[in-house]
Amino acid sequence: MQRNIKAVIQPQIKGVIFDLDGTLVSSSLDFSIIKAQVGCPHDQDLLTYIEHLPSAYMREEAMHIVHQHELMDAQHSQVLPGVQESLEQLHHLGIPMAIVTRNYGKAAELKLKQCAISISHLITRDDAPAKPDPTALLDIAKQWGFNAKHCIYVGDYLYDIQAAHNASMRACFYAPDDVPTYATEAQYILRHFNELPELILAHR
Incomplete structure (x- = not known):
C-alpha cells in the first residue's frame, strides 16, 4: 500500500465511500x-x-x-477478493459506508443483491450528476455530518480520483493488477483490498 508522505498529519477518516464496478464487484462492460x-x-x-x-x-x-x-x-457480477472481509471489519469499527457509481440504479441494485454487498447507502447516476462531479460525495458527507476532509473515496478509475479531489476528499486508488500512471494522483494506492482496514485504522 502506497502512502502519502503527509499521511501522519492527515485528518481522521470517519467515513468511506466506494465506487462499485471494479472496486467492490466485477464488471465485464466493454x-x-x-x-x-x-x-x-x-x-x-x-x-x-x-x-x-x-x-x-x-x-x-x-x-x-x-x-x-x-x-x-x-x-454475471461477482464480489471481488477481500471485499466482504474488509467491509465486515469496517462495519465492526463503526465506520459508515456508502457507494457512488456511474452505473444506473436498477443494475447497481442488482449487483449489490447478487454479490450480497450490505451497504444500503447507494447513489447512482439516477440520483446525482455522474463522477467526476463531486455532488454525490458531498451529499453523503453532509448526511453523515462530516467535513469532506474526514471522508475517503475508494475507486479504480481516473474519474474516482478526480471526484474525490473535486469534493476535497482523500482518494484511494484500488489497483490489484496494473497501476496506471494517473494513480499517483491519489493519496493512497491499494494493491490488495484487505489493506483498506489497516489504512483506516492508521487514521482513527
Whole structure:
C-alpha cells in the first residue's frame, strides 16, 4: 500500500465511500462496443456524449442500449477478493459506508443483491450528476455530518480520483493488477483490498 508522505498529519477518516464496478464487484462492460453502438467517439466520455445528443429520442435510444449492457453485466457480477472481509471489519469499527457509481440504479441494485454487498447507502447516476462531479460525495458527507476532509473515496478509475479531489476528499486508488500512471494522483494506492482496514485504522 502506497502512502502519502503527509499521511501522519492527515485528518481522521470517519467515513468511506466506494465506487462499485471494479472496486467492490466485477464488471465485464466493454465500453468500446457500447460506444460503437451509440455512435460515441472512442476518446469521448460515453455519458457526456449521450447527454449532448440533439434530441430526446436519440438520448433515450442511446441510454436504452447502455441500460441493456449494464443489466446483462449485473447478472454475471461477482464480489471481488477481500471485499466482504474488509467491509465486515469496517462495519465492526463503526465506520459508515456508502457507494457512488456511474452505473444506473436498477443494475447497481442488482449487483449489490447478487454479490450480497450490505451497504444500503447507494447513489447512482439516477440520483446525482455522474463522477467526476463531486455532488454525490458531498451529499453523503453532509448526511453523515462530516467535513469532506474526514471522508475517503475508494475507486479504480481516473474519474474516482478526480471526484474525490473535486469534493476535497482523500482518494484511494484500488489497483490489484496494473497501476496506471494517473494513480499517483491519489493519496493512497491499494494493491490488495484487505489493506483498506489497516489504512483506516492508521487514521482513527
